[in-house]
Structure formats: structure tokens, C-alpha cells
Amino acid sequence: MKHVLIGTALAAMAVTGASAQEVSLGRFFGACEDAGTDTTTSVGEACIIQSIINAADAELDGISVNTLPTDWGNYYDQIIAAYAGGEPPDIHVMHRHRVPQFAGLGALAELSGDLAAAGIDVNDWAPAALDAVSYEGGIYGVPMDFHANLWHVNMEIMEAAGLVNDDGTPILPTSPEELLAHAAMVEEATGHDYLAADFAQFPIGVRLVLALMWQQGENIFTEDGTATIDTEAARNAVTAITQLFDAGHADPQLNYADSQQAFLNGEAAVLVNGTWVVDFYDAEAANPDVALSDYYVADFPTLFDEGATWADSHMWAIPASLQRDDPETYQAALRVLAFINDHNIDWARTGHMAVRNSVLASDAYAGLPHRDEYAGTAAIARDTPASDSYGAIQDVLNRELQAIWLTGKSLDDALSDAELEVQDLLDG
Amino acid sequence: MTNQRRGKRGLTQTQAAAILLLPFLAVYAAFLVYPFFRGVWISLHDWNLLAVAFNPDAREFVGAENYVRTMWGRNMEWGLFASPVMQTVGVLGIGLALLGYRAGRLTRSTALALGIAGALFFLLPGFHPGEDGRWYDRRFWPTVGNTILFVALAVPGVTVTALILAAALDGETRAKAVLRTLFFLSQVLSVTVVTLIWQIMFSPRQGLIANVTEALGGTPVTWLTNEQFAMAAIVITTIWWSLGIAMILFLAGIQDISKDIYEAAAIDDATGIKAFWYITLPNLKRTVTLVVVLQIILHFQVFGQAHLMTQGGPNDSTQVLVRYIYQTAFRDSELGKASAMAVFLFVIMGAFSVVQFVVGREEE
Known part of the structure; x- marks a missing residue:
């Protein structure tokens, strides 16, 4: 009996040892130390994604997933350097806006022939999700979400300012003039700022201005690569925001952490931030130690002619080199992607919008906190035209807009400088 | 031999x-x-x-195209008053070099170095885009300017602070030994830890500085997102971080000075600050030169503080050369242009190494 036991143990070790296929995984979203393997209870982007990865590591036979240490702010620099050095991770997360840059060079594996065999049903993806991972007729990734800018609202402040409808929803502005008027009402009733957002560091302010340009039917550059920033639409969009700074209803100097803190401390009626924090703010609002208690999520309001808010998608990709040179690891990587695809509902718990029709139609999805409050966002989701220089263009806009509200650069100078620089980038 | x-x-x-x-x-x-x-x-x-x-x-x-794209522009002109402040400084430098050399106050190589620096200050800022012209890269020279400003603030900051600390902590009491270790300790931290500590310190909401300001009845300063304070913030962080080595070098220098000189001076009633001014300082001249040149070369390569604390902002006011090189190479994938900027940085640092070499030889 003893021999049998030892023999079985040895055989088991030999089997797992021989077939444990290691898959390296690169991602942003931040670190979560003790995510565990329970994908249904974790809170926040970092912990939810890590619990899904841990679960894949535990549940997929013969596959071990190794999450590489990467830093959010430098993520794409690291991924580019890894590709240039010939050792990219076997799977990595990316945004849809990076697809032209990476797929255009042949860096990403074209997956359309292998997805079905791996258990990923492309037909279950929402059309916009399929579109997000497609490039020149091929499929270069597995989509995970749509994310967009929302208005996170402190209903207590709105109530005090008389900005609540009979049905309990907040009254949001429908024009730049109304925006200013509402801000004045909040100021008068509570002494608090109306609007908080990261205007000082990450490009949340850029996304705000972009949304207000799209709402006027304009964009920062055209499909054929002409920069159109020094325009009336841009002036209107920027002025809609700077009027709040000028009147003291918003503070342009808060960065991401500080603006979020201001909102949670109950010092601002509205925080402009993405879908990724809905579950986190919801959990914070339930915490009696946090000033924010009555939390509501609203679609980005339409201040001009048509609805629009900045949006993007997270997706998972596999390097072309892996598909070509290492079929075993490639198959293992596909199984991990299938696992992530199967857990789309868990990821949607962050607040992101799901990509699979079956999930979107499910009761579990509809029952997620605040989900019904921003149901209109999917229809108004927008982004700039595709470009290899997306990251650099965002940086130019971020710099010039910050120059306007942080350093007093004149609107005309900033917009004409931004247009020149973006045109240079587009001309490449 | x-x-x-x-x-x-x-x-x-x-x-x-x-x-x-x-x-x-x-x-x-x-x-x-x-x-x-x-x-x-x-x-x-x-x-x-x-x-x-x-x-x-x-x-x-492409030959020199990357250099041209980085440093030059379209329809460039040279004007006598394009940048009056810098050009006046340049003229003053040339004048000072000539006068100093004539009067015998400056050695030939020092006068030459000062003269060349003056001529560069006079000539280079005179270039500017003419009518309908523009720099090909609008950000490069301002970035160089920010880097020089950072060096100009951080190097004297580190040198003076380290010198004062070294003079105060020279001695054999236990407290001084403990303090020496404490002040050196920041040096062993990595840039990520240092910037994390100082981001919390500078935070207008939770930061120590903000809390003190508020306790005193002031409004907290948004250090990292205010154009007037952002550079100061990363300079303060850098001084705190890189104090240690300079302090140790000064301590070694101070301990090299013969005690006899201090005893003789004490008889003439020169103690304390007087002794520091008339004995310690002149005897530390070589150490000061060494520390200054080492710091200049080190701080021209500043990256982590600006990258992690301010992301180069606001409005590029803390954008420094190495960060620009990094972004050009890894964010924009333009390795050729990034290398051209790196070569430029090498030339600047090489020039300071030559200065150190020349000054070092002169004193021998």
C-alpha cells in the first residue's frame, strides 16, 4: 500500500511537472496582494482581475499563470521595450486605442482561427466589442470591457442645492450656462465645489474636453489626419470648464487621488471619473466613516447638441511570436483568455460595461449596483479616430489644457500650439 | 621607472x-x-x-537629421536682442574673463572656460524662429532650460546643506554619530520610495506640510500641480535624498584639517562661525569643487523625481532632459531622435567633466 501511495504521488508529480505550462501575463490595474481565488466577492479593478487570474491559475489543469510586475504609469513603455527586446509576456492587457500601433507592426497574434477551438464564442461579443479588437479584417485580442467617463454624484449635496428630480434622480445641466448656474446653486447652498476631477495629472480633463467637442459634432483630428484643435468647438468646450475654475466652483489643481478624496470627503457634488470606480465608491458610500453616503452614477450629461462621452476598451492580446514559435504555450495562453472571457460578469462588477451579449442580457448584470443609472452610456461612447500616436497626442492635449487652467496660458496660444504639435505627430 | x-x-x-x-x-x-x-x-x-x-x-x-529636428527650426534667425537676459549674462561673462585674466585674478584655463561659456550664452540664445518660422521641436530647448534650472537649484542646495550639516555633526559625541547616520539614511532609499514619501508630504489634503500650514492658519499649497512650486518640490526632494554622500565627503575633508590650525585660531579669538568661515571653508576648497562637479554631473541625469512626482508638469515646467529622452524612445518609439538628445546630454556632462579635470590639475 505504501509503495502504491508513493508511486501515485511520484506519478502525479511527474505529470504535473511535465505538463504545467507556465503562461506569463502582463497587466496594469494596480497590485492586489491577497486577491484569493474567489472571483465573486473581490472589490476594485486590481483585486477583481487578480482573483480571476488566480482562479485561472488554480482551476486550469496544467497551466500556471505568472503575473509580471508592471507599473501602471509606464505600462506601455514596458510592453514596447519587452517587444523590442523580443521577450513580451505571453498574454497582456491593452486598450483598443493601441491596436493600430501594435497590430500595424505585426506584433500581435491574429486569433480569429483559434478562438472557437479555445471555447471563445466570437458571436457572443457585442458588435462594438468585436470592432474594438478588429484591425484590417483580423481579430487581435479578446475584449474585456467598455469603459467610459461618468458623472459620479453626491446626492446629499444635490439635494441641499435643490438639484433633484421628483423621481430621485439628479438634475444635471443641459448647457454650459446651466452648468455654471447649477454650480452657483451648490456653492450657495453648501459652500462646496460643484465639480471635481483630475485636471492636473492624468488626462481626465482631456477626456472631458473631448466629450464636449464631440457633443458639438467636432473632433480633434479627422480620419485623414488633419488636426482640428484651433476651432470654435474647442473654445466652447474648454470655456465650459474654465468658467467653473474662474468662478471658484472647481479646483483645477487636484490630481487623481486628491480629486477622488475630495469627492469621498463630501466636498464636491460631482466627480468626473470612469466606470472603473463604481463598485469602489459604492463600497465607500456604505462605510459610515466616509462622508459620501448617498451615491449616484449618471451618464455624462449633454451640454451641447448630441450625447457623447469618452470611452475605450480593455482587451487581452497574445504576441505573434508566441503563436508562431511556441504552439504549446500559445494554446495555454488561449485557455487563459477563454477563462477571462468566461468571467466577464465578474469583471463587470467593477462598474465597467460587459462585452458579451449573454452577460449584458443577464439578470446578474442588470442587478449590479447603480447599473441602471448609467445605462445610456453605451450609446454615447466615443473616442478619437485611430492613430499610431494616440499616447503622444493625449500628452500634447493634456499639457496644453493644463497650461490653460494651471498656468494661465491663453486659450488661443494653447489651442494653436496643440494643433501644430498634433499635426506634427499625425504627419509622423 | x-x-x-x-x-x-x-x-x-x-x-x-x-x-x-x-x-x-x-x-x-x-x-x-x-x-x-x-x-x-x-x-x-x-x-x-x-x-x-x-x-x-x-x-x-538620415545623417544629422535627428539633430536638426531636435535642436533647429524653420526660418531661423539670429538676433542681438532675441533673449536679452541670457545674452547680457554672456557678454558679462566674456568681460569678466578678460578683466580677470588681465588683472591676474584668473588663471588662463579658468578665464578660457569662462570666456567660452560666456560666448555660448551670447551666441546660442540669439537664435530664434523668424517670421513664419518655428522650432521643429518646440519642447527641446525649454526642457534643456528646466534641466539647467534644476541643476542650478539642486547643486547649491545640496552643497550648502551638506556643508552646514557636516560642520555641525563633526565630532565624537554619540548624538552626532546617530544624527550622521540618520542624515545619511535617506541616501540609501530608492527613488521610488523617496518620491512616494515626498508625494505624501506634499499632498495638499493628507500631507504633513499641508497639515502644518493649516494649523498655522494658512491655505495648503498644491506643490506638485502649481507651476510656481512644482520645480521647488522636486528640488527639495532631491536635496533631502542626495545629501548623504556630499555630507560624508565634507566630513572626511573637515577631519583632514589639522587641529593645530583651530587651536592657533582660538588663541586669536576665532571660534565657532568665524573659525568655520576663515579656516574650515578655505581648507575645504578642493572638496567643494569635487562635490559640486559630481553633483552637476549627477543631477543633469535627473529623471525619477520628475517622472514620478509631477510627470513633467504642470505645463512641462518640470520636464527634464532624461525624461524627454525616455518618452521619445519608449513612448514614441523614436529611438534615433532620443539618441540624438542623449548625445547632446553626453556633451554637456562631458564638458563639466573636463572642467573638473582642468580645475583639479590647476590646483596641483
Whole structure:
């Protein structure tokens, strides 16, 4: 009996040892130390994604997933350097806006022939999700979400300012003039700022201005690569925001952490931030130690002619080199992607919008906190035209807009400088 | 040294020296000399980092185009009053060099260095885009200016603070030994830890500085997002971080000064600050030069503080050269242009190394 036991143990070790296929995984979203393997209870982007990865590591036979240490702010620099050095991770997360840059060079594996065999049903993806991972007729990734800018609202402040409808929803502005008027009402009733957002560091302010340009039917550059920033639409969009700074209803100097803190401390009626924090703010609002208690999520309001808010998608990709040179690891990587695809509902718990029709139609999805409050966002989701220089263009806009509200650069100078620089980038 | 004595194992001194130097030279050649020339070579190409990784033929020799695209512009002109402040400083520098050399106050090489620096200050800022002209890269020269400003603030900051601390902490009491260790401790931290500590310190909401300001009835300063304070914030962080080595060098220098001089001075009633001014300081001249030049070379390479604390902002006011090189190479994949900027940085730091070499020789 003893021999049998030892023999079985040895055989088991030999089997797992021989077939444990290691898959390296690169991602942003931040670190979560003790995510565990329970994908249904974790809170926040970092912990939810890590619990899904841990679960894949535990549940997929013969596959071990190794999450590489990467830093959010430098993520794409690291991924580019890894590709240039010939050792990219076997799977990595990316945004849809990076697809032209990476797929255009042949860096990403074209997956359309292998997805079905791996258990990923492309037909279950929402059309916009399929579109997000497609490039020149091929499929270069597995989509995970749509994310967009929302208005996170402190209903207590709105109530005090008389900005609540009979049905309990907040009254949001429908024009730049109304925006200013509402801000004045909040100021008068509570002494608090109306609007908080990261205007000082990450490009949340850029996304705000972009949304207000799209709402006027304009964009920062055209499909054929002409920069159109020094325009009336841009002036209107920027002025809609700077009027709040000028009147003291918003503070342009808060960065991401500080603006979020201001909102949670109950010092601002509205925080402009993405879908990724809905579950986190919801959990914070339930915490009696946090000033924010009555939390509501609203679609980005339409201040001009048509609805629009900045949006993007997270997706998972596999390097072309892996598909070509290492079929075993490639198959293992596909199984991990299938696992992530199967857990789309868990990821949607962050607040992101799901990509699979079956999930979107499910009761579990509809029952997620605040989900019904921003149901209109999917229809108004927008982004700039595709470009290899997306990251650099965002940086130019971020710099010039910050120059306007942080350093007093004149609107005309900033917009004409931004247009020149973006045109240079587009001309490449 | 012409009679080379043979050692026990039959090696001449030269041979022994060669063998001992070989490992260093091999590593130096492989990891410094080769990459440097490779960098210069890349800077002469249109070289996309990602594209070349997938297709080695995707690079193209373009000569000096990367340098032109970085440092020059369209319809450039030279004007006497294009940048009056810098150009006046340049003229003053030239004048000072001439006068100083005539009066015998400056040695020939110092006067020459000052004269050349003055001429550069006079000539270079005079270039500006004429009508309908523009810089090809609007951000490069302001970035160079920010880097120089950072060096100009951080180097005296570190030097003076370290010198004062060294003078105060020189001695054998237990408290001084503990304080010396404490002040040195910040030096061993990595840039990530240092910037994390100071981001919390500077935070207008939770930060220590904000809390103190509020307790005193003031409004907290938004250090990292205010154009007037952002550079100061990263300079303060840098001084705190890189104090240690300078302090140790000064302590070593101070302990080298003979106690007899202090005793003699004490008889003439020169103690405390007087003794520091008239004895310690003049005797530390060489150490000061060493510390200053080392700091200049070190701080021209500033990256982490600006990258992690302010992301170069607001409005590029803390954008520094190495961060710009990093972004150009890894965010924009423009390895050729990034290498051209790196070569430029090398020339600046090389110039300061030459200054150190010349000053060091003069004093011998």
C-alpha cells in the first residue's frame, strides 16, 4: 500500500511537472496582494482581475499563470521595450486605442482561427466589442470591457442645492450656462465645489474636453489626419470648464487621488471619473466613516447638441511570436483568455460595461449596483479616430489644457500650439 | 621607472597592470564604450524602436537629421536682442574673463572656460524662429532650460546643506554619530520610495506640510500641480535624498584639517562661525569643487523625481532632459531622435567633466 501511495504521488508529480505550462501575463490595474481565488466577492479593478487570474491559475489543469510586475504609469513603455527586446509576456492587457500601433507592426497574434477551438464564442461579443479588437479584417485580442467617463454624484449635496428630480434622480445641466448656474446653486447652498476631477495629472480633463467637442459634432483630428484643435468647438468646450475654475466652483489643481478624496470627503457634488470606480465608491458610500453616503452614477450629461462621452476598451492580446514559435504555450495562453472571457460578469462588477451579449442580457448584470443609472452610456461612447500616436497626442492635449487652467496660458496660444504639435505627430 | 623589475612569477609591472586592468576594460568596453558608439550610430538613423524589432531593415540612415529636428527650426534667425537676459549674462561673462585674466585674478584655463561659456550664452540664445518660422521641436530647448534650472537649484542646495550639516555633526559625541547616520539614511532609499514619501508630504489634503500650514492658519499649497512650486518640490526632494554622500565627503575633508590650525585660531579669538568661515571653508576648497562637479554631473541625469512626482508638469515646467529622452524612445518609439538628445546630454556632462579635470590639475 505504501509503495502504491508513493508511486501515485511520484506519478502525479511527474505529470504535473511535465505538463504545467507556465503562461506569463502582463497587466496594469494596480497590485492586489491577497486577491484569493474567489472571483465573486473581490472589490476594485486590481483585486477583481487578480482573483480571476488566480482562479485561472488554480482551476486550469496544467497551466500556471505568472503575473509580471508592471507599473501602471509606464505600462506601455514596458510592453514596447519587452517587444523590442523580443521577450513580451505571453498574454497582456491593452486598450483598443493601441491596436493600430501594435497590430500595424505585426506584433500581435491574429486569433480569429483559434478562438472557437479555445471555447471563445466570437458571436457572443457585442458588435462594438468585436470592432474594438478588429484591425484590417483580423481579430487581435479578446475584449474585456467598455469603459467610459461618468458623472459620479453626491446626492446629499444635490439635494441641499435643490438639484433633484421628483423621481430621485439628479438634475444635471443641459448647457454650459446651466452648468455654471447649477454650480452657483451648490456653492450657495453648501459652500462646496460643484465639480471635481483630475485636471492636473492624468488626462481626465482631456477626456472631458473631448466629450464636449464631440457633443458639438467636432473632433480633434479627422480620419485623414488633419488636426482640428484651433476651432470654435474647442473654445466652447474648454470655456465650459474654465468658467467653473474662474468662478471658484472647481479646483483645477487636484490630481487623481486628491480629486477622488475630495469627492469621498463630501466636498464636491460631482466627480468626473470612469466606470472603473463604481463598485469602489459604492463600497465607500456604505462605510459610515466616509462622508459620501448617498451615491449616484449618471451618464455624462449633454451640454451641447448630441450625447457623447469618452470611452475605450480593455482587451487581452497574445504576441505573434508566441503563436508562431511556441504552439504549446500559445494554446495555454488561449485557455487563459477563454477563462477571462468566461468571467466577464465578474469583471463587470467593477462598474465597467460587459462585452458579451449573454452577460449584458443577464439578470446578474442588470442587478449590479447603480447599473441602471448609467445605462445610456453605451450609446454615447466615443473616442478619437485611430492613430499610431494616440499616447503622444493625449500628452500634447493634456499639457496644453493644463497650461490653460494651471498656468494661465491663453486659450488661443494653447489651442494653436496643440494643433501644430498634433499635426506634427499625425504627419509622423 | 625604466628598469622593469621582474616579479616572482616573471611578470613585468606593465604585464601585471594589463592583466589586472583587463576585466575592468572588458566590462567598460562592452557596457559603456560600445553602447555609446552604438547610440551615436543610432542617432544618425530614422530608427523606430518597435518597427526595427520586427523588421531590422526598417531603419534608414538620415545623417544629422535627428539633430536638426531636435535642436533647429524653420526660418531661423539670429538676433542681438532675441533673449536679452541670457545674452547680457554672456557678454558679462566674456568681460569678466578678460578683466580677470588681465588683472591676474584668473588663471588662463579658468578665464578660457569662462570666456567660452560666456560666448555660448551670447551666441546660442540669439537664435530664434523668424517670421513664419518655428522650432521643429518646440519642447527641446525649454526642457534643456528646466534641466539647467534644476541643476542650478539642486547643486547649491545640496552643497550648502551638506556643508552646514557636516560642520555641525563633526565630532565624537554619540548624538552626532546617530544624527550622521540618520542624515545619511535617506541616501540609501530608492527613488521610488523617496518620491512616494515626498508625494505624501506634499499632498495638499493628507500631507504633513499641508497639515502644518493649516494649523498655522494658512491655505495648503498644491506643490506638485502649481507651476510656481512644482520645480521647488522636486528640488527639495532631491536635496533631502542626495545629501548623504556630499555630507560624508565634507566630513572626511573637515577631519583632514589639522587641529593645530583651530587651536592657533582660538588663541586669536576665532571660534565657532568665524573659525568655520576663515579656516574650515578655505581648507575645504578642493572638496567643494569635487562635490559640486559630481553633483552637476549627477543631477543633469535627473529623471525619477520628475517622472514620478509631477510627470513633467504642470505645463512641462518640470520636464527634464532624461525624461524627454525616455518618452521619445519608449513612448514614441523614436529611438534615433532620443539618441540624438542623449548625445547632446553626453556633451554637456562631458564638458563639466573636463572642467573638473582642468580645475583639479590647476590646483596641483
